[in-house]
């Protein structure tokens with residue numbers, strides 16, 4: 001045998017395991033590479049999934065922020081919208097009043113008015129009025145905001161008219177000493193209501209009625225006019241401010257004395273439990289007599305300007 005060939009064979013024999021080892025090594029490397037790649041891919045997938053969910057969350061947050069922005073705009077415009085709706089309501093009410101005055105309709109108008117509050121029981125009055133869908137007028141004096149703030153606010157938000165009844169309501173030795181003392185008290189109450197509720201009162205009732213002002217009446221009326229106030233007395237009353245009567249008697253005092261008046265201004269006080277009991281029957285009874293209910297407003301035919 002040729003020694004050269006034998007050497008070749010030996011070399012071949014050696015080469016095969018080396019190649020095999022190399023192959024195994026490369027395969028192992030490849031497998032580990034593939035595994036690594038797979039784990040990287042899985043990681044990438046999870047990163048992508050996470051970023052998707054972040055994107056979704058962001059879209060969600062953006063939508064929420066957009067919704068919130070719209071809500072803020074609506075809330076900001078509410079006072080303006082409420083004022084516009086109120087003006088529109090008074091225009092409609094004015095037209096109705098003129099139709100009633102001109103005899104173009106069978107219906108009559110009743111203005112329910114409540115003086116001297118707010119009281120704790122005023123809340124119950126508001127419940128009854130709400131139940132019947134009736135808007136009324138509350139002639140308010142200045143009362144402790146900490147105690148009555150919530151009632152003042154409910155009154156204002158319910159659409160009732162808040163009227164000025166002077167801040168102190170001090171009849172004897174108080175507001176009627178001079179035109180000035182009266183007006184000071186009126187303006188103090190106006191400011192109090194404006195600052196707390198953002199509402200400018202335009203309708204006023206003299207404590208005790210305008211007759212109580214005696215010789216000061218004309219002077220006061222001139223000043224009220226300058227301050228943009230209309231004032232109103234009444235031509236119907238439960239008499240709850242004068243006599244301690246039963247709910248039935250208070251009801252009859254109103255229902256039996258309407259005398260078919262086209263415009264009825266009913267004086268009541270929202271401190272009376274008996275008047276509260278009578279209120280549903282007063283409302284129903286007046287409706288039966290053909291009355292519809294309106295709150296008072298500056299341009300109303302029922303007030304004096």
Ligand SMILES: [Zn+2]
Nearest residue numbers: 115116207208
């Ligand atoms: Zn009063």
